[in-house]
Amino acid sequence: xxxxxxxxxxxxxxxxxxxxxxxxxxxxxxxxxxxxxxxxxxxxxxxxxxxxxxxxxxxxxxxxxxxxxxxxxxxxxxxxxxxxxxxxxxxxxxxxxxxxxxxxxxxxxxxxxxxxxxxxxxxxxxxxxxxxxxxxxxxxxxxxxxxxxxxxxxxxxxxxxxxxxxxxxxxxxxxxxxxxxxxxxxxxxxxxxxxxxxxxxxxxxxxxxxxxxxxxxxxxxxxxxxxxxxxxxxxxxxxxxxxxxxxxxxxxxxxxxxxxxxxxxxxx
Amino acid sequence: xxxxxxxxxxxxxxxxxxxxxxxxxxxxxxxxxxxxxxxxxxxxxxxxxxxxxxxxxxxxxxxxxxxxxxxxxxxxxxxxxxxxxxxxxxxxxxxxxxxxxxxxxxxxxxxxxxxxxxxxxxxxxxxxxxxxxxxxxxxxxxxxxxxxxxxxxxxxxxxxxxxxxxxxxxxxxxxxxxxxxxxxxxxxxxxxxxxxxxxxxxxxxxxxxxxxxxxxxxxxxxxxxxxxxxxxxxxxxxxxxxxxxxxxxxxxxxxxxxxxxxxxxxxxxxxxxxxxxxxxxxxxxxx
Numbered sequence: 001x002x003x004x005x006x007x008x009x010x011x012x013x014x015x016x017x018x019x020x021x022x023x024x025x026x027x028x029x030x031x032x033x034x035x036x037x038x039x040x041x042x043x044x045x046x047x048x049x050x051x052x053x054x055x056x057x058x059x060x061x062x063x064x065x066x067x068x069x070x071x072x073x074x075x076x077x078x079x080x081x082x083x084x085x086x087x088x089x090x091x092x093x094x095x096x097x098x099x100x101x102x103x104x105x106x107x108x109x110x111x112x113x114x115x116x117x118x119x120x121x122x123x124x125x126x127x128x129x130x131x132x133x134x135x136x137x138x139x140x141x142x143x144x145x146x147x148x149x150x151x152x153x154x155x156x157x158x159x160x161x162x163x164x165x166x167x168x169x170x171x172x173x174x175x176x177x178x179x180x181x182x183x184x185x186x187x188x189x190x191x192x193x194x195x196x197x198x199x200x201x202x203x204x205x206x207x208x209x210x211x212x213x214x215x216x217x218x219x220x221x222x223x224x225x226x227x228x229x230x231x232x233x234x235x236x237x238x239x240x241x242x243x244x245x246x247x248x249x250x251x252x253x254x255x256x257x258x259x260x261x262x263x264x265x266x267x268x
Numbered sequence: 269x270x271x272x273x274x275x276x277x278x279x280x281x282x283x284x285x286x287x288x289x290x291x292x293x294x295x296x297x298x299x300x301x302x303x304x305x306x307x308x309x310x311x312x313x314x315x316x317x318x319x320x321x322x323x324x325x326x327x328x329x330x331x332x333x334x335x336x337x338x339x340x341x342x343x344x345x346x347x348x349x350x351x352x353x354x355x356x357x358x359x360x361x362x363x364x365x366x367x368x369x370x371x372x373x374x375x376x377x378x379x380x381x382x383x384x385x386x387x388x389x390x391x392x393x394x395x396x397x398x399x400x401x402x403x404x405x406x407x408x409x410x411x412x413x414x415x416x417x418x419x420x421x422x423x424x425x426x427x428x429x430x431x432x433x434x435x436x437x438x439x440x441x442x443x444x445x446x447x448x449x450x451x452x453x454x455x456x457x458x459x460x461x462x463x464x465x466x467x468x469x470x471x472x473x474x475x476x477x478x479x480x481x482x483x484x485x486x487x488x489x490x491x492x493x494x495x496x497x498x499x500x501x502x503x504x505x506x507x508x509x510x511x512x513x514x515x516x517x518x519x520x521x522x523x524x525x526x527x528x529x530x531x532x533x534x535x536x537x538x539x540x541x542x543x544x545x546x547x548x549x550x551x552x553x554x555x
Contacts, residue, residue, distance in 0.1 A: 005359045005372075008352070011427065012379050015390035019383075071286045078283030081276070090284065093291045099536065100299070101488020103505050104525050107512055108298030111305060111522070115316070145294040148287050202381050209490050209505075213512070225385045229495075233389065241386040248382050256374050 016245065023238035041243075044236040053224040054240070057205055060136055060220060064143040065201035071144065072151025073193050077185075079152065080159055097149040106213030109142045110134070113214070134216030142214055143204040150203075151196035158192040191258050198255040202248055299529075306522035314516025324523035331524060334507040337493070339531070341418060341501070342486040345425035346479050349433045352426055353478065354471075357437035361444075373438060380431035388424060388495040395420050395496070416498035424496040425486060432485070433478040440474025441467075480539060487532055504528050 023041070027034030044050050079090055113134060121131045166188070170180040208222035215223060221240070228237055306324055311317040328335070360373055379387065393399055395414040404412050414420050444467065452462040486492075490505035497503075504524060511521030 001355065001359050001363055004355050008356050008430070009375065012376065012430065015387045015394065015427070016379060016382065018390040018394065019386050071290065074283045075287035078280050078287075081280040082284070090288075093295065097291065097295055099484060099532065100295075100529060101484070101505075101532070103488045103490055103508055104302070104529055105295075105298075107508060107521065107525055108302045109294060110512065111316070111518055112298035112301040115301065141290070141294055145290045148290055152287065206381065206384065208385060212509075222383070222385055225383065229385065229389050237386070241383050245382045245386075249378055252378050252381050253374060256370065260370065 019238050019245070020242045022235050023242045025235055025238075028234060040235040040239040044239040047236060049219075049224065050221075050236065050240055053219045053221045056136055056218055057221040060139050060143070060211075061201045061205035063140050064147060064204035065197045067140070067144045068147035068151050068200040069193050069197040072148040072196060073155050073189065075148060076152045076155035076159060079156060094149045094152055097145055098153075102146070102207065102209045103213075105142055105146065106210040109138065109210075110213040113138060134214050136215065136218040136220075138214040138216065139207075139211045139218070139220065140204075142210050143200070143207060146210075147196070147200035147203060150199060151193070154192045154196045154199075155189055158189055162188055191261065194258050195255045198251050198258075202251060205244075205248070302522045302525050305519050306526045308519040308522075310517045310519055314518070316518045316522075319519075324520045325527070327520060328523065328527060331504075331507045331511075334502055334504045334524075335527075337418075337501060338487060338503045338505075341421055341425075341503070342483060342489075345422050345429070345486055346483045348422060349426050349429045349482055350437075350475055350479055353430055353433035353437055354475070356430070357434045357441055357471075357474070358467075360434070361438045361441035362446075369442075373435060376434045377431045380428070384428070384491055385495075388428070388491055391420075391424055391427065392495055395423065415496065416500045418497075418501050420496040420498075421493055421501050424492050425482075428492060429482040429485065432481050436477040436481070437471055437474040440471045444470050476539075480536065484532065484536070487528065 021033075024036050024038070025033055026037035026039070075090075079087060082090065117132050117134075124130050124132065162185075166184050167180055170184045175183065206222065208220075208226055211220045211223055212226070221244070225237055225241070228234070305316050307320050307322070308316050309319040309321060309323075356376065360369055360376070364372060392415060395401075397415075401412045401414060404410075414423070448466055448470070449462055452466045453459075457465065488505055489503055490509055493501055493503040493506055494509075497506075499506075508521055508524055508528075511517050511524060
């Protein structure tokens with residue numbers, strides 16, 4: 001049993017070790033070790049294409065995470081107050097947003113908005129000489145759609161696990177609804193909102209397929225990695241990959257710790 | 269009297285409005301556009317020109333191979349992932365010191381959240397000519413080809429989705445009352461019988477959740493078949509990228525998308541009804 005577990009960990013981490021190893025390899029060949037070197041890290045972070053893609057991805061992921069956390073939390077709070085067919089319809093939309101494959105989200109967003117832009121751009125050009133195009137903002141919009149659903153589910157699960165008597169106590173003590181929300185509900189929801197924020201950030205930062213369809217001329221890090229793998233990879237990518245990997249590992253552990261601590265405070 | 273509920277309704281509406289706008293303009297409208305386009309014709313220069321025809325649906329067989337590959341390999345890969353994940357989840361939930369459980373579980377989940385592209389790229393190298401096949405040749409097993417075969421896609425799927433399959437099974441096993449296992453043993457059941465008659469049925473909701481999750485992601489996958497199938501073992505996702513970004517046949521691509529989503533929803537519906545329904549009934553019977 002223990003041996004099996006060790007084998008599984010090796011299976012899961014061997015490819016990652018391979019990437020990390022490649023980033024420190026002095027040579028260019030992926031399968032041949034030619035000594036330790038940090039040169040690829042220097043090269044990667046002085047390559048403007050890589051730093052720009054990294055900046056674009058960070059901007060998209062941060063915006064997505066912030067918007068999803070806010071809108072998703074509001075939706076969960078609203079949903080709790082709804083009933084009947086409206087609530088069922090909204091529930092259904094949340095599940096559809098999660099179940100429809102990313103590739104279909106990308107495609108449908110692409111063809112709907114490209115058609116729409118083609119329709120209005122002639123007017124915009126003649127009136128103000130501007131045109132709208134696909135780009136990073138479309139990536140944000142599509143990512144937010146998916147992550148609103150994720151955050152709403154997380155926050156709602158916590159709302160339902162929350163002790164109603166806390167809210168009632170606060171009301172009995174003459175707190176205003178907004179005061180109750182700020183001082184009682186929000187602190188209790190904070191862990192799941194934060195976990196949702198981190199999940200949304202990671203999803204957005206990692207996503208390739210939706211961005212591939214809707215990013216237009218903008219290049220995110222996964223798009224850059226994809227095209228450089230197609231051209232023949234250099235260990236520069238391994239170096240960036242290693243940095244990203246370590247960052248997401250830290251974020252993931254952080255999200256886990258927060259959720260854990262959160263469920264403890266809920267119980268006491 | 270009516271002022272308070274009206275105000276409360278307004279607050280509710282304000283709370284859900286932003287999410288509603290996103291669902292409307294980035295989900296419902298785009299999906300409707302896909303549905304409408306699927307009955308259209310390809311414009312001469314690519315894209316869409318309005319029409320009402322079923323040709324795109326009648327022509328689906330032209331991409332039949334992608335459907336066959338997806339619909340055989342996705343369920344098979346899901347099953348394999350569940351088989352490999354179960355002992356791991358069992359180990360974490362039952363055998364490991366509770367102090368270490370969460371840490372070890374996070375270590376299983378972590379790879380899923382790190383660059384999918386690079387991890388599958390690493391597998392291209394590991395399964396390619398200079399990787400595992402050359403090591404096998406070294407010990408005397410010659411001429412093994414793994415990359416660009418269905419095997420590579422299956423290995424990649426188990427690798428890629430194990431981190432998603434283990435946690436739900438772990439959760440259902442952790443809740444399992446150990447006294448049931450003792451009771452089963454006390455009543456003279458062999459460990460194997462206990463496993464099949466007590467452990468597995470009780471863990472089934474977790475297996476079902478994990479399988480659903482993995483199956484959904486596999487059905488729409490693009491990178492896995494692209495990298496490890498190398499264009500030889502392709503999925504619906506690869507057909508879609510080709511139709512939208514290379515041949516720019518939007519209406520046909522739209523028909524393929526609609527069919528994919530329809531297959532997924534029908535599968536999920538029956539799955540929920542039968543598998544989940546059954547496990548609930550069984551759980552109720554046990555309680």
